[in-house]
Amino acid sequence: MRSFGARDIAVDLGTANTLVYVRGRGIVLDQPSVVALDVTTGTPLAVGHDAKRMAGRTPAHIQVIRPLKDGVIADFDVCEKMLRYFIEQVSGSRWAKPRMVICVPSGITGVEQRAVQEAAEYAGARKPAFIIEEPMAAAIGAGLPVQSPHGSMIVDVGGGTTEVAVISLGGMVAAQSARVGGDVLDDSITQYVKKEYGVALGDSTAEEVKVALGSAWPLADEMYAEIRGRDLVTGLPKTVTVGSVEIREALEEPISSIIDAIKSTLDRTPPELAADIMGEGIVLAGGGALLRGLDQRLANETGMPIRIATDPLYAVARGSGQALEEFEVLRGVLFSSGDQY
Numbered sequence: 001m002r003s004f005g006a007r008d009i010a011v012d013l014g015t016a017n018t019l020v021y022v023r024g025r026g027i028v029l030d031q032p033s034v035v036a037l038d039v040t041t042g043t044p045l046a047v048g049h050d051a052k053r054m055a056g057r058t059p060a061h062i063q064v065i066r067p068l069k070d071g072v073i074a075d076f077d078v079c080e081k082m083l084r085y086f087i088e089q090v091s092g093s094r095w096a097k098p099r100m101v102i103c104v105p106s107g108i109t110g111v112e113q114r115a116v117q118e119a120a121e122y123a124g125a126r127k128p129a130f131i132i133e134e135p136m137a138a139a140i141g142a143g144l145p146v147q148s149p150h151g152s153m154i155v156d157v158g159g160g161t162t163e164v165a166v167i168s169l170g171g172m173v174a175a176q177s178a179r180v181g182g183d184v185l186d187d188s189i190t191q192y193v194k195k196e197y198g199v200a201l202g203d204s205t206a207e208e209v210k211v212a213l214g215s216a217w218p219l220a221d222e223m224y225a226e227i228r229g230r231d232l233v234t235g236l237p238k239t240v241t242v243g244s245v246e247i248r249e250a251l252e253e254p255i256s257s258i259i260d261a262i263k264s265t266l267d268r269t270p271p272e273l274a275a276d277i278m279g280e281g282i283v284l285a286g287g288g289a290l291l292r293g294l295d296q297r298l299a300n301e302t303g304m305p306i307r308i309a310t311d312p313l314y315a316v317a318r319g320s321g322q323a324l325e326e327f328e329v330l331r332g333v334l335f336s337s338g339d340q341y
């Protein structure tokens with residue numbers, strides 16, 4: 001078998017953020033999955049952070065697009081352009097085609113998976129692009145012993161999806177992918193502020209409110225913040241003071257869906273593996289793991305110990321990168337279309 005060369009890369013193509021790991025170097029790129037397009041010509045004007053900063057602030061001829069939704073590709077062309085841009089940033093050459101491992105949510109259809117593979121290949125990856133399922137990558141990245149005959153449970157709360165999986169002997173024994181994550185939390189805040197205060201919030205403001213005030217469990221010191229939006233009646237800018245208790249209420253429904261996904265996966269876990277998880281605890285990864293009190297809430301609802309992975313936003317990229325570094329050992333956790341290899 002051919003071995004992986006120096007420019008091999010692993011890509012965590014996330015709904016909110018795309019991360020690129022280069023073999024031998026580690027994570028070299030971490031950018032929002034956002035593209036600003038000139039609608040008259042279809043060319044990207046900005047990608048990543050620069051594009052995200054434009055969101056909600058554009059004139060008519062510029063459109064800010066997030067090409068992924070709920071963990072899957074919603075706009076293929078834009079996604080391919082974004083990936084191409086990121087790959088060029090890290091590989092430094094338009095001509096050399098890197099080998100690539102790319103992540104997909106566990107619950108996606110064959111068609112959706114094929115779309116990710118094709119986007120990677122069109123964007124410059126050598127064929128075939130290898131696929132790794134996000135919860136497997138997150139578990140490896142969080143340092144869980146995925147190859148051993150020992151049950152580990154990983155919960156990756158991303159922007160688009162929450163991936164829950166019980167892993168043993170290099171495979172997923174029970175798994176669930178729920179299309180609820182940070183984006184739905186942001187929407188719940190937007191809906192709440194609209195209903196209670198008659199104020200419209202921009203997407204990035206809702207996300208800032210979530211990070212500043214959001215929680216899933218009562219806080220020792222509840223907080224307040226002034227948030228700015230547009231009064232829906234007068235159309236003028238308006239500032240309202242909102243508290244962490246209200247925001248927690250606003251987030252209750254999606255948080256419950258996340259918890260239900262975890263509980264129903266636990267329900268389907270064989271007893272021996274459940275006992276292992278009881279010992280080692282459930283590990284949280286993804287940006288959503290940073291929501292205040294999510295660990296306490298989960299501990300309370302499941303009776304299991306909970307641990308947050310180190311740098312939870314990096315777990316999937318680190319794990320896919322490790323699959324590249326230890327390709328021979330971890331080959332079993334990767335998929336390819338199989339035909340060309």
Ligand SMILES: Nc1ncnc2c1ncn2[C@@H]1O[C@H](COP(=O)(O)OP(=O)(O)OP(=O)(O)O)[C@@H](O)[C@H]1O
Nearest residue numbers: 014015016017158159160161182286287288290291
């Ligand atoms: N401190 C925080 N508190 C709450 N949420 C946070 C925090 N920091 C980041 N997030 C949220 O985490 C999400 C991004 O996480 P992540 O990068 O893991 O998602 P993703 O991998 O792009 O999405 P997916 O895996 O669903 O495709 C965003 O919704 C962001 O608002």
Ligand SMILES: [Mg+2]
Nearest residue numbers: 014158286316
């Ligand atoms: Mg993710």
